[in-house]
Amino acid sequence: MGTLASVLEAAGLATVALSSIRGQVVTTRPPRALHCEFPLGRPLGRPEDPALQRRVLDAAFALLDEPAGPVLVDFPEVITDEADAPLSCAIPPADPGDVHPAEAEARGLLPAWRRSNERFGRTTVGKVVDADGVPAIVGLFARIADGEGWKDVGLPGDPTKLAADIRNFYEEAALSLTDAVPGARQAESWYVTRTKAGDAVQRARVAMKDAGAGHYFWNYLLPMTQHRVPDAT
Amino acid sequence: MGDQQMRSSLEDLEGFSFDEAPWTTPKPLADSRVAIVTTAGLRPAGGDGADWNPGDQAMQLLPASAEGLVLAHFSPNFDRTGWIVDPNIVFPIDRLREMADEGVIGSVADVHVSFMGAQIDHTLETIRLDTGPAAARALLDDDVDLVLLTPV
Numbered sequence: 109m110g111t112l113a114s115v116l117e118a119a120g121l122a123t124v125a126l127s128s129i130r131g132q133v134v135t136t137r138p139p140r141a142l143h144c145e146f147p148l149g150r151p152l153g154r155p156e157d158p159a160l161q162r163r164v165l166d167a168a169f170a171l172l173d174e175p176a177g178p179v180l181v182d183f184p185e186v187i188t189d190e191a192d193a194p195l196s197c198a199i200p201p202a203d204p205g206d207v208h209p210a211e212a213e214a215r216g217l218l219p220a221w222r223r224s225n226e227r228f229g230r231t232t233v234g235k236v237v238d239a240d241g242v243p244a245i246v247g248l249f250a251r252i253a254d255g256e257g258w259k260d261v262g263l264p265g266d267p268t269k270l271a272a273d274i275r276n277f278y279e280e281a282a283l284s285l286t287d288a289v290p291g292a293r294q295a296e297s298w299y300v301t302r303t304k305a306g307d308a309v310q311r312a313r314v315a316m317k318d319a320g321a322g323h324y325f326w327n328y329l330l331p332m333t334q335h336r337v338p339d340a341t
Numbered sequence: 342m343g344d345q346q347m348r349s350s351l352e353d354l355e356g357f358s359f360d361e362a363p364w365t366t367p368k369p370l371a372d373s374r375v376a377i378v379t380t381a382g383l384r385p386a387g388g389d390g391a392d393w394n395p396g397d398q399a400m401q402l403l404p405a406s407a408e409g410l411v412l413a414h415f416s417p418n419f420d421r422t423g424w425i426v427d428p429n430i431v432f433p434i435d436r437l438r439e440m441a442d443e444g445v446i447g448s449v450a451d452v453h454v455s456f457m458g459a460q461i462d463h464t465l466e467t468i469r470l471d472t473g474p475a476a477a478r479a480l481l482d483d484d485v486d487l488v489l490l491t492p493v
Contacts, residue, residue, distance in 0.1 A: 109492040111357045111465050119477030122367035125490040131352030137362050148344050149419030151491045155427035161436050178362045191343040292420040293343050331417045333343035
């Protein structure tokens, strides 16, 4: 971010950079930066809080009054993520039929995902498969978790992108299973620690690592801060 | 407290800085045409937009609307629910329009730009030499004076 700001400034554009990781801005020295100690992925603070977003922009543009740079100012309000407080979502019951319980769980969440998609009009699902394709992918990760080789189950693309489709599907479905706008990482923690799919991907991640898969393939299956070694059962 | 852990691991990463910080004297804010440049890995839905795979130092031109934009950043290490609920959390186009309507800023650009953060190559050679200057040209062609950068 800091380097990019300097490139644009050198081309004749005045720049104001919001900052999420203070040490990186100190290192890269953009001309004008407002450090906001907000959750990663939420550089303007809180969704559906236009007053806060406006305060951030006012503070950022106030840096234009500085006569020289680099300028680094800290925004006075702090917001922390809520990864330690997973969402409490009632997962709709699903008939497992002849599929893995994790796959059945994902099927049961499709109506909730559709409601979210209709309500918000955007999705981050679709790197490899669309929402209707997610349950089958959950089933494949469950097979890896249960001992099959990750190259043998027929994953239809990059495992990290498929895992992203699963996680994003669950998090978006969760938005229709709770009343309030979740705090940052609350839906993530719910997915990883409270759902069968999250458990399957976690165990598949460990199995792939143990099987010698490349670092990229197992490391990016889940957020780094959610990596755990599940209890042996 | 996932972000606290992430910040601890990222604070001291190597970064590229210029020997002298460039400086452009800004126009008065009320006369400035403002564009957003984000590192969120955004792209328009469908079409031939950037893939935003790891290490991708491309730049992606964006329209002046969040409608139809997709957040496709490769990294799993940040929250995405905020973006789904309210794109202004990353791409504050509605806030800029309000500021333009109030006369706080001059106008909102027709062209905005996305890059992708979490770059592996800290020298950012392609961004410094190719895609960054190309983005600047596109913004200057739209008579942009001021850029707001938002990080992801």
